[in-house]
Structure formats: C-alpha cells, structure tokens
Amino acid sequence: MGTETNYLCHSQPHNAPVITSSKDLQIVNITLRILFRPVTSQLPHIFTSIGEDYDEHVLPITTKILKSVVAHFDAGELITQRELVSRQVTATFGFILDYVFLTCLPFRKEFTEAMEAKKVAQQEAERARFVVEKSEQQKKAAVISAEGDSKAAELITNTLATAGDSLIELLVLLGTFIYRFLFEYRFSV
Numbered sequence: 001m002g003t004e005t006n007y008l009c010h011s012q013p014h015n016a017p018v019i020t021s022s023k024d025l026q027i028v029n030i031t032l033r034i035l036f037r038p039v040t041s042q043l044p045h046i047f048t049s050i051g052e053d054y055d056e057h058v059l060p061i062t063t064k065i066l067k068s069v070v071a072h073f074d075a076g077e078l079i080t081q082r083e084l085v086s087r088q089v090t091a092t093f094g095f096i097l098d099y100v101f102l103t104c105l106p107f108r109k110e111f112t113e114a115m116e117a118k119k120v121a122q123q124e125a126e127r128a129r130f131v132v133e134k135s136e137q138q139k140k141a142a143v144i145s146a147e148g149d150s151k152a153a154e155l156i157t158n159t160l161a162t163a164g165d166s167l168i169e170l171l172v173l174l175g176t177f178i179y180r181f182l183f184e185y186r187f188s189v
Contacts, residue, residue, distance in 0.1 A: 013034070015032070017032075
C-alpha cells in the first residue's frame, strides 16, 4: 500500500515579488499577493504529476504570467488600473486563485516625480481654464448690464419726449413728497 499524503485545501497566501518592465519601459518592482487553494478533485493528478510540493513548482509560473501582463500596460495604467491587472493574472494549474492583488508597486524616484509634475500641470491647466471661463462670464454679465442700462436710458428718453416737462414736474413732486414723509416720520417718532 502507498503512503498517505495530507494536503491543505484551504486558501494559502503566496507573495511573488517580481522586477519587470512596463509597456513604456519603466522598471517596475511589483509584489503579487495570491491566496490559492488546490482543486480537491484534481489532488490525485497534482500528486502524481507534480508531487507533494506542488505549490513550489506551480506558483513561480505566476511571476512569468505577471511579467507578461505588466508588459501590456504602461506605468501610469499600472497605478490607475490595478484591479484589471490583478484580474488578468489568472492561471489554472489545478488551483483556485481566490485573491490576486498587486500589493506593492513602487517606481523609480524620477518617474514618481514626473507623474506628480504631470498631475500638478493638469491641475494648473484646469485652474487656468476655470479663470478664463469665469472672466468670460463676467464679460457677458457686463455686456448684459450695459445693454439693460442703455435700454432704460432709451425708455426714459422716449417717455420724456412723449410726456414732456409735465413728467419731470410729477417726479419732482413725488420726490419732495417722499422726502417730507421720511423726514417728518423720522422726527415724529
């Protein structure tokens, strides 16, 4: 009879550090975190074809897969599309990959500074665009106000031409009445 071999069938962690290049030839030092477990129905096949230390034979292949996936993304995309990169690192070698995630993604200092400078430049451009839009709105508001003042002056001119001096006399009387009312009300209280 053969000997008995016990396998762990619950998820086990594996960290795969990889130094590779991105699509834009940036050197990337990535750590891939994998939670894996064997497919229980394939355990006899895994044992006969690979052996007891199956994880040591199969899991290094994930680093090769990671390198090939990373080569399809530029460095900026590796940051912004991290989950997509993680999903593309899949392999079925009698394993179920419960969790695949890029846990460490540092870049060279120059690249990080360039990315920060690019972000600052984008923010400055957005701020400049806002200032231009604001000044255009203020310009439109000034034009509309001037048109309104012109229309009011035109209406006053037309009304004075139609009504003549009697309108001016009426406005003077009305102003005098309002002044007296306010003056008398203020001192009578």
